[in-house]
Amino acid sequence: MSTEEAQACMCSKVPVDSIQKAAAVAKKASTPTAPSAPSSTVPSTPTASPKGSRSGPEEQRLQGHWLLAKMGKRVLRPGGMEMTRRILGQAKPTAADRIVEFGPGVGKTAELLLAVHPSKYWGVDVRDDTDNPLLAVLSHHKDAELVNADAKNTGLEDGCATLVVGEAMLTMQSDKDKLAIMREAYRLLAPGGRYALHEMGFKSDAPSQATGSVEKNLSRTIKVGARPLTMTGWTELLSEAGFDVSYSTTNKMALLEVRRIISDEGLGGFLRFVLNVARNPAARKRVLAMRQTFKKNQKFICAVGFVAEKPASAR
Numbered sequence: 001m002s003t004e005e006a007q008a009c010m011c012s013k014v015p016v017d018s019i020q021k022a023a024a025v026a027k028k029a030s031t032p033t034a035p036s037a038p039s040s041t042v043p044s045t046p047t048a049s050p051k052g053s054r055s056g057p058e059e060q061r062l063q064g065h066w067l068l069a070k071m072g073k074r075v076l077r078p079g080g081m082e083m084t085r086r087i088l089g090q091a092k093p094t095a096a097d098r099i100v101e102f103g104p105g106v107g108k109t110a111e112l113l114l115a116v117h118p119s120k121y122w123g124v125d126v127r128d129d130t131d132n133p134l135l136a137v138l139s140h141h142k143d144a145e146l147v148n149a150d151a152k153n154t155g156l157e158d159g160c161a162t163l164v165v166g167e168a169m170l171t172m173q174s175d176k177d178k179l180a181i182m183r184e185a186y187r188l189l190a191p192g193g194r195y196a197l198h199e200m201g202f203k204s205d206a207p208s209q210a211t212g213s214v215e216k217n218l219s220r221t222i223k224v225g226a227r228p229l230t231m232t233g234w235t236e237l238l239s240e241a242g243f244d245v246s247y248s249t250t251n252k253m254a255l256l257e258v259r260r261i262i263s264d265e266g267l268g269g270f271l272r273f274v275l276n277v278a279r280n281p282a283a284r285k286r287v288l289a290m291r292q293t294f295k296k297n298q299k300f301i302c303a304v305g306f307v308a309e310k311p312a313s314a315r
Helices: 003-013 019-030 064-070 080-091 108-114 134-138 175-188 208-222 231-240 258-278 281-296
Strands: 098-102 120-125 144-148 161-167 189-202 244-251 301-309
Touching (some): 064 208, 064 281, 080 108, 080 161, 080 189, 080 244, 080 258, 098 108, 108 120, 108 134, 120 134, 134 144, 189 231, 208 281, 231 301, 258 281
Parallel strands (some): 161 189
Antiparallel strands (some): 244 301
C-alpha cells in the first residue's frame, strides 16, 4: 500500500472527535512503565502564571500559531493546504513572476511558490531571529530573500511584484491595519498584478450580535487579536484598497480536526504532532482549548480566500 493510500485509509477511519483520544494514547505510550531514577526525573510543569507574567511554561504565553508550529504543525492556514492550493491555482504563479509573500511563517506556502522557480521571491516577515524556519526553505533558491519588515511598510520598490500572497495574517489586524496592508500590496504590484489572500471569516448568516463574543473567545484562546470579516467585508476592503476581486472561495475552519491535520501534514506529521502535544502538559491544555473554541464557534466562522487584481490601467 502506498503512503497516499495509507493516509486516505486513515482519514476515512479516524473519527472527527478523536484528537483527545489520540493524544491520550500517545501520552500513555510515551510514559515509562517503570519509575525513572531520581537523578533523571523531569520537574513538574509549573502552574499557570498571572496575566502579564513572564514566568511559567513558554507554551502558556505563545501565540497560537507559533505554539502549533513548535509542536510540529507546518500548515497553519485556516482552510488548510487544500484551500491554499485552490487559491494559488487561480492566482497561477509562474517562472515569470516576481512574488512577495506577507507573513510566510514556517515556509509551507513558500515551498509551493518557489516550486515554479519565480524570477524573484521576497518573504516579508517581522521575525529576524536566526532560527527562523523560513531561512532553510529559502536557502535552496538563489533568487529568494527574507525581508525583515512589517507588511504595512515593506521598504520594497513600487511595482516590484507581479504576485503578492498573504495568508492568516490580516485576520489578526484591525480594519485600519488590514486596509494599510492591502494598500501596501497594491503599491508593490505592477498594473495587472494579483493579490492572493487566505484568511478567517464569518459566515454570511452569522448574527452580528454573536461576532463580538466570537472574536473575544478566539482572541483569548489563541492569545492574539482575531478579527474575521464576512465575505462582503473582505471584498469591500479590497475594493477600497483599489483591487478588483476576480475570485473568492470558502472552506470549513477545521485547523485542528483530525482529518484536516492528516490531510495537511500526512500521517507521519499527524502522529508527530499528537505525540509532541501529548508529552507537553502545558501545550496539550492550550491545543485542546483552541480546538474546543474552534468547534464551539464553527457555526459562525469559516476560511475565506480571494484573488484580487490591480487594474491594468492603474498607474
